[in-house]
Amino acid sequence: MFSQVYYVIRSTTDGRYLVAHPEINSETTNSTGYLLIFSQDFEALSYLNTHGKDVANRFAVESVPGSQLKNLLKRWGFAGVGVVRDPLLPTIEFFAQI
16 A cells, blocks of 8 residues: 555645545534545546536646555544545545544
């Protein structure tokens, strides 16, 4: 995981990352969210163009080395990551930060 490069989607207007806020149950809602990460840059672009075509021009895809991922999660206060396995459906696996 540390040697791999991941791709994230970031707003060009305010610098925020694209996150997911899954509802585990009605009583527990995580306000910080899970950072969505992709294994390839074209998957991130495909996700953005499929699910946000009206606002796609307001976002950019950035690469993040796996070695910096943990620091990024801490700095922004994310609950963990959401690994997007299929950008078209989308299929996302959520992993909490340890």
